[in-house]
Amino acid sequence: MTAKPSKIVLAYSGGLDTSVILRWLQDRYDCAVVAYIADLGQGEDLELIAARAKEYGAAEVVVEDLQDEFVNDFVLPMFRANAVYEGEYLLGTSIARPLIAKQQVAAARQHGADALAHGATGKGNDQIRFELGYLALAPNLAVIAPWRIWDLQSRQSLLAYAKERGIAIPDATDKPPYSMDANLLHISYEGGELEDPANEPKPEMWQRTAAPQEAPDKPEKVKIEFEKGDPVAVNGEKLAGAAMLARLNELAGRHGVGRADIVESRFTGMKSRGCYETPGGTLLLKARRALEALTLDREVMRLKDDLMPRYATMVYNGLWFSPERLLLQKLIDEAARHVAGSVTCELYRGGVTVAARASANSLHDESIASFEEDGGYDQRDAEGFIKLNALRLQTWARRDERDGDG
Known part of the structure; x- marks a missing residue:
């Protein structure tokens, strides 16, 4: 960014990274920082995290319970698409980031901030998810990504910075086996x-x-x-x-x-x-x-299954607010009516x-599907159905026989 921000809204989790970032933003830009804390049901003591942000110099702390909005407006619409990324991942982190970005933007407008910041690293997906959300909803707000611009490139350098500035995060001195x-x-x-x-x-x-x-x-x-x-x-x-x-x-x-x-x-x-x-x-x-x-209907299900990987990739890649995801959601929601x-x-x-x-909306008709009764289904019709579907196969086979490929 070029101009110096006057106030920044930081997505704050209370851990080592965002606590260092909270102080680093104040040191670098000499401006007020609002710590934004989203309650998405993570099960942490958010009052303690809010107090920690205040202790480390946050000018204001915003804590919002977003659990119902998270489920109703993000998780359930995604599940209507049966979205699974690469066959296994149910997109739990991916779907949370656009909501946090949306609420950061709202907090920036409410508190008169002109910049947004996050603690995602320059190697991962979250930086993209946060920033695509910011830019889709508030293209005029500046974006600050400390991990891409500072010189604190290791856990040890973060710990040293925290020690110098009196930032004491419980259990931060021991390297965890995973994040x-x-x-x-x-x-x-x-x-x-x-x-x-x-x-x-x-x-x-x-x-x-x-x-x-x-x-x-x-x-x-x-x-x-x-x-x-x-x-x-x-x-x-x-x-x-x-x-x-x-x-x-x-x-x-x-x-x-x-x-x-x-x-x-x-x-x-x-x-x-x-x-x-x-x-x-x-x-x-x-x-x-x-x-x-x-x-x-069979073809509706197949269409949904064809589109699902694209939808899942949109969510994974941070394109929740994109026109293509919003358009696709209308089709998915229409299919979900029944x-x-x-x-x-x-x-x-x-x-x-x-x-x-x-289901009262079931398309399963026992009288048709049953092997025990005809139920309006004339089994002789299947002969013509099979012949028509075999026409291209027969044509292909005859050509191969003629060309000696059989």
Whole structure:
């Protein structure tokens, strides 16, 4: 950036990196810094984190409970698309960043700030997600990414800087075996000893899921009710937003559901190993797809499945506020209108099995599908259907015979 900012809104987590950044911004720009703290259900003591920000010189501290907005306006719309990145990652970190960016922009406008800052490194995806969000929503605000411009390029240099300025972060002196990011949808673990894909994660790392081999030895059935593609009740209890996802996390986590250990392709071009716990999301995805199979037309399902990897990549790459994602969301939401009913899943030692499903919008017609009765289906019609579909295959085979390729 060229002009000196007058006030900066920093996405503040309370850890070593953002605490050093909070002081560094004051030292470098000699201006007020607002520490923005988003409550996304990460389970931390946010009052303590807010007090820490004040202690380290924040001119103002903003703490917002975004849990319901996170689930209702970000997680559930994404799940309507059945979005999974590279076959395994349920996008727990990716979907949180655009909401934080949106609320940082709102805080900047409210507090008269002219710049935004984050603590993401120059190697990862989060810098892109934050900044694409900032620039999509507030293109006139300056963006400061300390990891790309300062000379503190190691943990030891951060610790030295913190010591010089009286920043004492509990447990910051010991190098952790990995870094963590948590919200109501998931917990991610990466870096440290996990950087080598050959290193198995330690059993004590996992926090939201029981080890499958230690999970209850008795299956548990969970009935989820849906309206317009979204869950609205669990085992007969009406729940919404954060309460809904928390309940699914509790049920699935108890049975060891939702662990993933993957190597993914970062937007920046490198491969990265990450471990994830997404218990409620894993259960929800399984149930949603079962209900879609019952209520959506075959070609609509295939179209959604064709588009899903593109949608997931948009979320992963930070393009939540892009015109293409917004346009695609309209198609997805239209398809979800008839995805209503209930799905019963069985949870057992790390697995989710669909046991039953029912919907007033079902496209399954027993009288047609049954082997026991005709039900208006004339089986003789299948002969012409097969012949028409075989026409191109026969033509191809005859050409090969003629050319001697058979």
